[in-house]
Amino acid sequence: MGMHSWQKSEFTFFVAGLLSASVVWSLGLAARRILFPRKSLQHKLDVDDASDEECSSGDRDYPDNNFPKGEKELVRWPWDKLRKSVMYASASLRNINLGDDSDISMATAKNKTGPCIGEIFGLDVGGTLTKFVYFEQGIEEHKRHAAHEGLHRREHYNIAASALEVLQARRSSFAVHKTDSNADLQGLWGLRQESVPDRLDEFASSCNLNLKSASSERVVGEICGKVDLSHQKVQSSGMPMKRTRSMIILTKSMEVEHAEALDNFYSFARRLDGYETALKDKHLSYYSRFLNGTFHFFRFETRRMHHAMNLIRFNDFHLNIKEIGATGGGAHKYANDWERELGIVLTKQDEMDSLVAGMQFVMTDILGECFTFKPSDWTPQPSQDQDHHVMDRSLSESHQKLRKDEFDSQESAATNVKRDNVIPSDLYPYLLVSIGTGVSILRVDGPRKHERISGSTIGGGTYWGLCRLLTGSDSFKDILDLASKGDSSKVDMMVGDIYGKESKALEKIGLSSDIVASSFGKLVANQNPSRGIKEEDLARALLLMVTNNIGQVAHLNAKLHQTRRIYFIGTFLQHNVISQQRLAYSIDYWSQGTMEAQFLEHEGYFGALGAFLLNQGIEHDGSPQVNSNDREDGAKQSRKRWTNPVVPKPLFSPE
Numbered sequence: 300m301g302m303h304s305w306q307k308s309e310f311t312f313f314v315a316g317l318l319s320a321s322v323v324w325s326l327g328l329a330a331r332r333i334l335f336p337r338k339s340l341q342h343k344l345d346v347d348d349a350s351d352e353e354c355s356s357g358d359r360d361y362p363d364n365n366f367p368k369g370e371k372e373l374v375r376w377p378w379d380k381l382r383k384s385v386m387y388a389s390a391s392l393r394n395i396n397l398g399d400d401s402d403i404s405m406a407t408a409k410n411k412t413g414p415c416i417g418e419i420f421g422l423d424v425g426g427t428l429t430k431f432v433y434f435e436q437g438i439e440e441h442k443r444h445a446a447h448e449g450l451h452r453r454e455h456y457n458i459a460a461s462a463l464e465v466l467q468a469r470r471s472s473f474a475v476h477k478t479d480s481n482a483d484l485q486g487l488w489g490l491r492q493e494s495v496p497d498r499l500d501e502f503a504s505s506c507n508l509n510l511k512s513a514s515s516e517r518v519v520g521e522i523c524g525k526v527d528l529s530h531q532k533v534q535s536s537g538m539p540m541k542r543t544r545s546m547i548i549l550t551k552s553m554e555v556e557h558a559e560a561l562d563n564f565y566s567f568a569r570r571l572d573g574y575e576t577a578l579k580d581k582h583l584s585y586y587s588r589f590l591n592g593t594f595h596f597f598r599f600e601t602r603r604m605h606h607a608m609n610l611i612r613f614n615d616f617h618l619n620i621k622e623i624g625a626t627g628g629g630a631h632k633y634a635n636d637w638e639r640e641l642g643i644v645l646t647k648q649d650e651m652d653s654l655v656a657g658m659q660f661v662m663t664d665i666l667g668e669c670f671t672f673k674p675s676d677w678t679p680q681p682s683q684d685q686d687h688h689v690m691d692r693s694l695s696e697s698h699q700k701l702r703k704d705e706f707d708s709q710e711s712a713a714t715n716v717k718r719d720n721v722i723p724s725d726l727y728p729y730l731l732v733s734i735g736t737g738v739s740i741l742r743v744d745g746p747r748k749h750e751r752i753s754g755s756t757i758g759g760g761t762y763w764g765l766c767r768l769l770t771g772s773d774s775f776k777d778i779l780d781l782a783s784k785g786d787s788s789k790v791d792m793m794v795g796d797i798y799g800k801e802s803k804a805l806e807k808i809g810l811s812s813d814i815v816a817s818s819f820g821k822l823v824a825n826q827n828p829s830r831g832i833k834e835e836d837l838a839r840a841l842l843l844m845v846t847n848n849i850g851q852v853a854h855l856n857a858k859l860h861q862t863r864r865i866y867f868i869g870t871f872l873q874h875n876v877i878s879q880q881r882l883a884y885s886i887d888y889w890s891q892g893t894m895e896a897q898f899l900e901h902e903g904y905f906g907a908l909g910a911f912l913l914n915q916g917i918e919h920d921g922s923p924q925v926n927s928n929d930r931e932d933g934a935k936q937s938r939k940r941w942t943n944p945v946v947p948k949p950l951f952s953p954e
């Protein structure tokens with residue numbers, strides 16, 4: 300069918316109109332890009348945010364950007380905000396086109412020539428959270444140097460290129476300023492986090508450090524790849540010191556660069572301080588007298604890994620980091636991404652080795668690290684020669700007070716009791732229960748002897764995953780707040796619900812009517828299971844269910860492996876007093892007072908700290924230090940070092 304001439308002309312007009320509209324639109328867009336470059340950057344970033352999410356941790360990917368539809372999207376992490384502000388700033392400074400990622404300078408680990416500040420970090424990439432620690436040389440030490448020796452702060456950092464060097468510097472200044480070395484540490488983080496005194500010498504001698512040489516010789520952290528072994532020297536003690544060279548050989552510019560790189564990072568990290576609980580666990584920062592510096596602790600969700608990597612990249616930190624000691628499953632999973640995108644090598648440390656190393660370091664380094672819970676009317680006994688007796692006696696006393704029917708009611712009245720009165724020789728063997736995404740159970744027989752003996756799939760990930768489903772909340776802290784208000788008996792079926800309250804039959808099976816028979820069991824009886832049930836009841840019942848299960852598995856393993864002390868660690872326990880108290884009571888109850896559950900203030904960070912320590916070859920137990928680069932095969936060597944045949948003494952005969 301042919302077109303009429305009026306139809307043809309109308310069609311021509313329509314096409315012409317369409318064309319001119321698109322030309323005007325394109326011109327407008329181009330003008331907008333020129334006039335308002337940030338607008339287009341904003342768009343690019345928004346797209347990035349979504350795509351980052353997509354390519355993050357595989358197990359928790361959501362193809363439609365972020366979370367499943369219908370869930371509220373809470374912005375809990377400052378990555379996006381920070382990343383954007385940093386990108387704007389660095390783009391305008393360097394005048395680069397952020398529309399194309401290839402414009403951003405990349406450096407592979409091999410071709411990096413700048414300073415390396417990777418030695419101050421330890422990374423633990425877990426199933427839910429990524430934890431990282433960084434070490435900053437003690438500010439008090441800088442002040443002293445500045446006052447007494449006229450050293451600029453930056454110059455002082457040069458002495459602190461690695462933790463070993465920090466220790467060496469500390470040793471030399473300790474000798475010079477012996478009188479004020481204790482006083483100036485006081486009050487830094489309060490008594491609770493004060494380091495154990497008088498162990499520095501012991502530790503330093505274990506490192507074969509030579510006081511005289513400390514001021515004139517410098518141990519160069521070879522992880523930076525700036526080692527000139529041709530300048531190896533033999534010290535006056537006759538001990539060959541590997542990786543040393545004269546300060547004169549180190550060029551001034553390299554030192555300044557290194558100091559600047561550190562300063563840049565430190566000031567950046569301080570900017571993160573503003574985010575209170577979201578990123579940095581400020582309350583956990585502590586001054587280590589062993590290493591003369593402060594450890595800082597950060598964490599973020601592992602599914603945000605690519606955001607974190609972008610943050611590093613857009614701040615140019617990757618240019619000054621060649622390698623980082625890393626542990627956790629993600630150290631393997633993300634190693635290629637880190638190397639490809641950031642040029643940073645993740646030097647893998649065994650997960651369990653790192654956990655134990657970090658934990659033992661902190662237990663020796665900090666007074667007040669360990670604690671447990673006791674009924675509020677429990678009173679500590681006066682100290683005896685053998686401190687560990689205190690624990691034995693208090694256990695049996697508290698046990699007398701713990702009757703089955705008081706189990707729940709006592710929970711809220713339980714008090715936090717510090718447990719550092721345990722002498723180190725009495726420490727082993729102990730059970731280490733790491734409640735992360737899943738649960739790992741280790742028997743530790745000595746500073747370098749441990750074995751993963753068991754585990755459980757019902758862990759922190761189980762609780763957190765089910766809570767997200769049941770409550771729609773996307774904040775772990777909010778969930779814990781909810782749980783603290785909940786009533787689990789609305790959800791749990793009690794023994795009395797099954798037997799009736801007064802049944803004589805219960806005596807025979809050794810149960811009382813008011814204990815839980817089945818977690819969530821009450822929901823089977825109602826026509827509508829959610830009627831009358833609040834989110835807080837679900838959050839509490841689930842928390843107790845997961846915790847009870849972990850407690851029971853831990854107790855059975857402790858019994859099987861004859862350990863009477865059980866340390867519970869992992870971020871699941873952070874700020875989670877309900878679980879800590881429940882574990883303390885369950886272990887005491889089930890073991891009839893022969894075992895004790897203990898907790899540690901830095902519960903979630905031992906893996907990251909251990910990765911730092913192992914990577915730097917720092918140990919606490921008096922054995923010679925081994926730098927990771929001295930090993931032919933890091934993992935193999937590490938395992939070798941951690942196998943020390945210590946025969947555990949039996950604590951009690953199996954029943």
Ligand SMILES: Nc1ncnc2c1ncn2[C@@H]1O[C@H](COP(=O)(O)OP(=O)(O)O)[C@@H](O)[C@H]1O
Pocket residue numbers: 424425426427428429627734735736737758759760761762763775776869870871872873903
């Ligand atoms: N802010 C938080 N976000 C997510 N999970 C948290 C948070 N705080 C505590 N948790 C709990 O800690 C668990 C992760 O513990 P963690 O020791 O870091 O394990 P992993 O190394 O497997 O990530 C989570 O599964 C959750 O139960």
Ligand SMILES: CC(C)(COP(=O)(O)O)[C@@H](O)C(=O)NCCC(=O)O
Pocket residue numbers: 424425426427627628733734735736737738739753754755756
């Ligand atoms: C696989 C893991 C060691 C990983 O550690 P995580 O990230 O959970 O801290 C841990 O989740 C685990 O031990 N799961 C339990 C596996 C089992 O014993 O059945």
